[in-house]
Amino acid sequence: MASKKGSDKYSVLLPTYNERDNLPLIVWLLVRAFQESGHDFEIIVIDDGSPDGTLEVAQQLEKIYGKDRIVLRPRAKKLGLGTAYIHGMKHATGNYIFIMDADLSHHPKFIPEFISKQQERDYDVVSGTRYRGSGGVYGWDLKRKLISRGANYLTQILLRPGASDLTGSFRLYKKAVLEKLVESCVSKGYVFQMEMIVRARQLGFTIGEVPITFVDRVYGESKLGGNEVISFVKGLLYLFATT
Numbered sequence: 001m002a003s004k005k006g007s008d009k010y011s012v013l014l015p016t017y018n019e020r021d022n023l024p025l026i027v028w029l030l031v032r033a034f035q036e037s038g039h040d041f042e043i044i045v046i047d048d049g050s051p052d053g054t055l056e057v058a059q060q061l062e063k064i065y066g067k068d069r070i071v072l073r074p075r076a077k078k079l080g081l082g083t084a085y086i087h088g089m090k091h092a093t094g095n096y097i098f099i100m101d102a103d104l105s106h107h108p109k110f111i112p113e114f115i116s117k118q119q120e121r122d123y124d125v126v127s128g129t130r131y132r133g134s135g136g137v138y139g140w141d142l143k144r145k146l147i148s149r150g151a152n153y154l155t156q157i158l159l160r161p162g163a164s165d166l167t168g169s170f171r172l173y174k175k176a177v178l179e180k181l182v183e184s185c186v187s188k189g190y191v192f193q194m195e196m197i198v199r200a201r202q203l204g205f206t207i208g209e210v211p212i213t214f215v216d217r218v219y220g221e222s223k224l225g226g227n228e229v230i231s232f233v234k235g236l237l238y239l240f241a242t243t
Contacts, residue, residue, distance in 0.1 A: 009040040010115070011094030011175070015084040016045060018052045019102045026102050027061050027070065033108040039115060044071045044088045045102075048078040081192050085182055089175065097173050106170040110212050114172040117208045124177045124205035127163050127197065128170035133211035155194060163207050166194040170212055177205055191235025 012030060016023060027043060034041040045058045055074050062070040073091050075084075085099065098114070100106040110128065118126045131152060155166045171193075173181070180203065187195040200207055 008096060009042070009094035010034065010096045010098055010111075010172075011088075011092035012041065012043045012098040012100065013085055013088035013092070014043060014045050014100070014102045015081060015088070016047045016050060016054050016058070016102045017078060018050045018054060020050070020052045020054045020057045022103050023054060023057050024061060026104055026108070027065070029108040030111070031065060031069065033111040037112040037115065039112075040094075042069055042071055042092070042094060044073055044091055046084045046088050047072075047074040048084070049074070049076050082182060082185060082187075085178070089179060089182070092175060095175050097175050097178050098171070099173070099178075100170045105215050107213065107215070110170070110210060113210045117210050118172055121206065121208065123208035124174050125197070125200050126172040126208040126210060127165060128168050128212035128214075129163070129165035129209045130168060130212060130214050131164045132209060163197050163201075164209060166197050168212075168214070169193045170214075171196075181205075187235050187238070191238075194235065 014023075014026070019026075023045070030041070030043055045061075047055045047058060055072070058070070058072050058074075062072055064070075071091060073087060075087060089097065096115075096118070098111070100108075106128065114126045114128070117123065151167060152165065177200070181196050181199050184199045184203070185192060185195045197207065
């Protein structure tokens with residue numbers, strides 16, 4: 001049964017690594033999105049020992065917005081996305097959890113749409129999609145668009161996941177559902193988000209979708225390289241064999 005708006009709280013998990021330029025902007029946009037839509041929220045920053053001073057910036061944001069809104073849960077070094085979510089969830093006080101990138105490729109303006117979609121049918125998971133409706137990608141060259149489209153097409157054929165965008169990482173989960181999914185996932189890196197959706201379907205969770213526009217990172221370097229593409233193919237074959 002769906003909860004009432006007044007009793008819901010949304011915890012945003014923001015894993016960061018070298019995001020000192022992006023963090024103040026994403027936090028400001030998140031605060032504005034939640035305040036304008038009237039939803040209770042907290043932003044949990046999980047910094048993995050960024051050498052660029054991301055944590056110091058986060059500490060300043062904590063002073064500006066308050067410890068009830070900005071929750072700092074740093075780790076000593078890079079330990080992977082899955083463990084970052086587990087770490088963040090331990091400290092989350094919300095009954096719903098948003099996961100998104102801290103590099104401004106995911107715009108917080110879509111947050112109210114995710115919440116509305118979830119409440120429509122009490123979805124367990126709401127996933128942002130670049131491949132349906134008004135969704136799209138900006139700032140990518142043709143090669144990267146083709147790789148992304150090709151990867152997504154391949155996953156649709158092999159895995160039949162019941163969702164149009166498997167590799168995106170802008171999602172809303174019921175907290176209890178995310179806990180179960182993270183427990184059942186074994187992949188790391190680029191494949192982790194894909195496995196989360198595949199396992200959600202496998203476990204019988206309901207998935208809603210919201211069209212989003214993805215903008216390539218504003219500051220800093222993109223983290224998709226040749227190794228990630230190889231890891232993706234290996235992960236896809238693993239999921240095909242095990243699901």
